[in-house]
Amino acid sequence: MxxxxxxxxxxxxxxxxxxxxxxxxxxxxxxxxxxxxxxxxxxxxxxxxxxxxxxxxxxxxxxxxxxxxxxxxxxxxxxxxxxxxxxxxxxxxxxxxxxxxxxxxxxxxxxxxxxxxxxxxxxxxxxxxxxxxxxxxxxxxxxxxxxxxxxxxxxxxxxxxxxxxxxxxxxxxxxxxxxxxxxxxxxxxxxxxxxxxxxxxxxxxxxxxxxxxxxxxxxxxxxxxxxxxxxxxxxxxxxxxxxxxxxxxxxxxxxxSKLPRFVERRRALAARYHDRLAPLAPLVRPAARPEWSDPALHLMVALIDFEAAGRTRLQVVEALRERGVGSQVHYIPVHRQPYYRERYGALDLPGAEAWYARCLSLPLYPGMADEDVDRVADALSEALGL
Missing domain, CATH: 3.40.640.10 (Type I PLP-dependent aspartate aminotransferase-like (Major domain))
Incomplete structure (x- = not known):
């Protein structure tokens, strides 16, 4: 640790x-x-x-x-x-x-x-x-x-x-x-x-x-x-x-006043993530980017085929934590929440379910060094047993 x-x-x-x-x-x-x-x-x-x-x-x-x-x-x-x-x-x-x-x-x-x-x-x-x-x-x-x-x-x-x-x-x-x-x-x-x-x-x-x-x-x-x-x-x-x-x-x-610098850094880190996650495909791939969008990413979301990897998301999250890497899930589909389920009943939204089943947000913020991205990618590979 x-x-x-x-x-x-x-x-x-x-x-x-x-x-x-x-x-x-x-x-x-x-x-x-x-x-x-x-x-x-x-x-x-x-x-x-x-x-x-x-x-x-x-x-x-x-x-x-x-x-x-x-x-x-x-x-x-x-x-x-x-x-x-x-x-x-x-x-x-x-x-x-x-x-x-x-x-x-x-x-x-x-x-x-x-x-x-x-x-x-x-x-x-x-x-x-x-x-x-x-x-x-x-x-x-x-x-x-x-x-x-x-x-x-x-x-x-x-x-x-x-x-x-x-x-x-x-x-x-x-x-x-x-x-x-x-x-x-x-x-x-x-x-x-x-x-x-x-x-x-x-x-x-x-x-x-x-x-x-x-x-x-x-x-x-x-x-x-x-x-x-x-x-x-x-x-x-x-x-x-x-x-x-x-x-x-x-x-x-x-x-x-620092927004241009923050945006530039987020884009550079995201680009490095794309390079470092590429060898983990097809089990891991970054969330899809629409052709019209040039984002200053707030979240670096990896879509992971946990079933094919033989790991649960919880196992991966805990393995990352043991290696000093935090992660988060964005988001639990809101239609699943008890308040909304009680009000509107069960809904069939397959896209939302497919997103939720695979998503995991990895560290992304301007204070990260390039080597931190490498560390996250290596930790993810180890957590998945690759």
Whole structure:
């Protein structure tokens, strides 16, 4: 057992990040102050969006998106089953029903075919489609948007894995978060994500009206009417305390300045993984990458034929841990969760099941050395008895 454990993900916090937080602690504002707006402007510019609205975490970002769209009880939102719980839960927070879409078994992404099948199962008005850019790879947004529009719904991108990812549909280069094909895109700044604020989230949009509603709803639903006394506020509708403090936005600004370096490093590590895992085929292969996607991978997912290897996933996970290599599973299909199984019954989503049966996330973060990738690949080979 080595003393140096490689987790599947880890934040990269450097001296200038610490200095930025210390400076914010000495400033006049700890909560909602000028650094929030500065972080929002910088983020919008980074992803090419017209507007960015900071909030307390990625789940809050999804909830705010549903609230801003006025999704109502009994309406329907469609989410892929391979995602974190929050993608589906955000619909239930506002009383909407969830229809789970299947995914490509090799990429884990909602596809036009799986969305069309899910739309065919939907009962009631479909208000939102929530594709997830799993691992950092980009879903096929133009086709998904077209299907959503035909159903009278809008697209909301769940993009916490994909900050820094780019895509090319036709001859046009695009950035995740620019919202060319969606009403909004949501992000998370949890420590294992591409940039970290501890906890934190962001919603981007091209719609000024939606941006204003997001800002109002993140702060209790309060507005200050023009011409009123300086202390006066009104609450036309219920909102939430989903604000992101200045001190965390200071960390976000510092981290955002390093995004190009973080992205470059993640891509280099991913390329090395592809080279080092190639000899383990066909038992092991990286998750499939769509031709239009150039990801800044958040997760390095290996698809492993455990049955053919004569090993269970648990045996492989434990063998990796003994060699100082952490791993994780992304994700247990959400339609399997007791809450959703009780509400909607058993579902047959073979793509999601095939993905879950094989997936294992290996260490990937900018602080890794090239030799760490070699160590992981060697440890995986040993764990599989190759």
């Amino acid at each position: 080595t003393d140096q454990v490689l987790p599947y993900g880890r934040q990269t916090i450097e001296d200038d990040d610490i200095a930025a937080v210390a400076e914010a602690l000495r400033a006049d504002f700890l909560t909602t102050g000028p650094t929030v707006a500065a972080f929002e402007r910088a983020f919008a510019e980074t992803v090419g969006a017209a507007h960015a609205v900071a909030c307390s975490n990625g789940t809050a970002a999804l909830h705010l998106a549903m609230l801003a769209l006025d999704v109502k009880p009994g309406e329907v939102c469609i989410a892929p089953s391979i995602t974190f719980l929050a993608t589906a839960n955000c619909a239930r927070f506002v009383g909407a029903e969830v229809v789970f879409a299947d995914v490509d078994p090799d990429a884990g992404l909602m596809t036009p075919d799986t969305l069309a099948e899910a739309l065919g199962r939907a009962e009631g008005r479909v208000r939102a489609v929530l594709p997830v850019h799993l691992r950092g790879d980009v879903a096929e947004l133009p086709a998904l948007q077209a299907l959503a529009a035909q159903a009278g719904a809008v697209l909301v991108e769940d993009a916490p894995h994909a900050l820094g990812s780019t895509m090319r549909f036709g001859n046009q280069a695009e950035r995740v978060g620019d919202c060319r094909h969606s009403a909004m895109a949501t992000f998370s700044f949890h420590p294992v994500k591409t940039i970290a604020t501890g906890e934190g989230g962001m919603v981007t949009t091209g719609d000024a009206r939606l941006a204003e509603r997001l800002r109002t709803l993140r702060s209790h639903g309060m507005v200050r009417p023009a011409g009123a006394e300086p202390w006066w506020y009104e609450m036309p509708e219920l909102g939430f305390n989903y604000r992101l403090p200045d001190v965390l936005c200071a960390l976000g600004l510092s981290q955002l």
